[in-house]
Amino acid sequence: MxxxxxxxxxxxxxxxxxxxxxxxxxxxxxxxxxxxxxxxxxxxxxxxxxxxxxxxxxxxxxxxxxxxxxxxxxxxxxxxxxxxxxxxxxxxxxxxxRYPKKVRELAKLEERAVELSLYSNHNIHGLLQTEEFAWALLSTWRPALSKSELERAVAARVARQSVFERSPAPELSFVQEEVTLRRPIGDTMVLRRQLERLLEVGQLSNVELQVMPTLRGNHPGTAGLIEVLKFGDGTAIGRSEGAFASRPVSSPRQLRVLELRYGIIRAQALPPGESLAFIEQVLGET
Incomplete structure (x- = not known):
């Protein structure tokens, strides 16, 4: 701008x-x-x-x-x-x-990853956000970002989505809590276009997008966001808001904890096909 x-x-x-x-x-x-x-x-x-x-x-x-x-x-x-x-x-x-310093390392990791497993329980994951949704979401931060800071943060978030254009394509697994589909970030049209973006991404052959219904109360995702990135050399790195003080971890023992939690979450979430139908339903209600 x-x-x-x-x-x-x-x-x-x-x-x-x-x-x-x-x-x-x-x-x-x-x-x-x-x-x-x-x-x-x-x-x-x-x-x-x-x-x-x-x-x-x-x-x-x-x-x-x-x-x-x-x-x-x-x-x-x-x-x-x-x-x-x-x-x-x-x-x-x-x-x-242009990536803010703290985002730069994450972007480098995402560029290297051959497999990403991502669970979001509070907001739609940054890799899935439209530019206008990211703008509306980041505008809610307090202390408020300056115009320059906001532009830079949004640009960096959108630029990270080049992960969808990589060749060979990485395997991407997303699990979104139902509430993230319904939270009215921005106006109605911003949310509708965001839901349409989810449906578009969910059709990609290397993407599995699942929804965790709110009624599934007994699952390990209640501890917070989970991210696990695996690389071509067999190494991996993960992070969770509910484990290891939210710090990135890479030891096999620590990664097993995150993979166990994510595996249970995927098993309890709606299958990909049902998830897309669920998102279409929410879109129709919006």
């Missing part, structure tokens, strides 16, 4: 960088590269900013590595400077840089 400066340029071409974040060096390198291309083209900062359609101050922030530029900014800079794709090629790195 961009705003226009008083001089007509577009403000905020991206997200501010925490100088203590290890990703800062990557963003700084991009800024140096842009500056070299700009100078080679014989353009001053003001001329370049005008050609870009961004404010001069914003261009300076990118060049000194203080701001993570958006994909559209990089494409425009590549075009204006005649960089032949060298600047645009940084889009993937900048997409990863």
């Amino acid at each position: 961009e705003t226009t400066t008083a001089t007509g340029g577009v403000d905020e071409p991206g997200w501010d960088v925490d100088p203590d974040d290890e990703i800062a060096s990557v963003v700084e390198a991009l800024g140096h590269q842009q500056k070299r291309w700009r100078e080679a083209a014989g353009l001053g900062v003001a001329e370049f900013a005008t050609a870009m359609g961004y404010g001069e101050d914003q261009v300076r922030k990118v060049e000194r590595g203080a701001r993570i530029p958006r994909p559209e900014y990089l494409d425009r800079a590549d075009e204006v400077l005649g960089a032949n794709g060298f600047i645009s090629a940084m889009k993937e790195q900048m997409a990863k840089a």
